[in-house]
Amino acid sequence: MQQVELDEPRNDEVLVHVVGVGICHTDLIVRDQMYPTPLPAVLGHEGAGVVEEVGEDVTNVEPGDHVVMSFDYDDTCTPCRDGHPAYCERAFDYCFGGVRPEDGSSPISLDGEEISGRFFGQSSFATYAIASERNAVPVGDDVPLEMLGPLGCGIQTGAGAVINVLNAQAGSSIAIFGAGGVGLAAVMAANLKGCTDIISVDLQASRLEKALEIGATETVNPKEVDDVVDKIQELTGGVDYALETTGVPDVAEQATDTLTQFGELGIIGAPSLGTRASYDVNDHILGGRSITGIVQGDSDPQQFIPDLIELYRQGKFPFDELITYYDFEDIQQAVEDSENGEAIKPVLRVGDA
Structure with a gap:
């Protein structure tokens, strides 16, 4: 665990206090550099939390909202306009580049030097994350927030x-x-x-x-x-x-x-x-x-994640049965249990809702 510095959210960005975050195979293959996100990096891309601050152009969420953070996308290319944001033409830039694709900056710094952040538009192995309006999905407050993060990637996939x-x-x-x-x-x-x-x-x-x-x-x-x-x-x-x-x-x-x-x-x-x-x-x-x-299951997260939550409410999609919880400081044990098969879907408890 290290202390890093996080930017204030820009006009189209959202500051999220992370409550829970799943560990996914994709985090591990980036750790191992099978995919070339520059290191050092803050990984994590199955985050769920509470909105603390929003940029002035954000309209879909407001402070206090519960959100699941999913993958990011440009929302302007042909696949995005056709309702297939998982196949965004710039998906690699938005999810694996480690920077804001618009200007190449990162919202995260370590000892004054920028490091890779905005992994999948969130970098949620952290107490706070900067997401975009696009990939912050508002959810109800009647379902435990800490368990919802995996809906943003593995479960929806x-x-x-x-x-x-x-x-x-x-x-x-x-x-x-x-x-x-x-x-x-x-x-x-x-x-x-x-x-x-x-x-x-x-x-x-x-x-x-x-x-x-x-x-x-x-x-x-x-x-x-x-x-x-x-x-x-x-x-x-x-x-x-x-x-x-x-x-x-x-x-x-x-x-x-x-x-x-x-x-x-x-x-x-x-x-x-x-x-x-x-x-x-x-x-x-x-x-x-x-x-x-x-x-990503060819999903539009803004629609599909709320649908999965409603199926869970009705008892038809019990994804919580796949989850094993770990304290945030036990992230290494969670990773080991994921790799050796002891845990199906490890979820880190980071903060309180």
């Missing part, structure tokens, strides 16, 4: 992949590879959509047990079967949908092999830059199957 992108149909079958926060959010969404065969695939027995508790109908542990593809084919005859959340190319290839005719594969897992996977064009792609890359 998994749920949105099933609901927004694959649009899984009632009575269909789906295999979800990886039972971390993203994969298990997808399991809940598949159950919500009425899929009748929901297969969760993971190497960790405890995560597979959780998958069964929240809606999976079958689980497959690759350590316990001779061939994952054969097992899924045995269970379903081939799935209508598959979702790959691990970022492992071999797993993506396996997922393709599980599809039935006209099946759809969604790729979420983020490997290191330049990673490649291969597919049999004749046996798979020309058979009517399709492969789609998915970012």
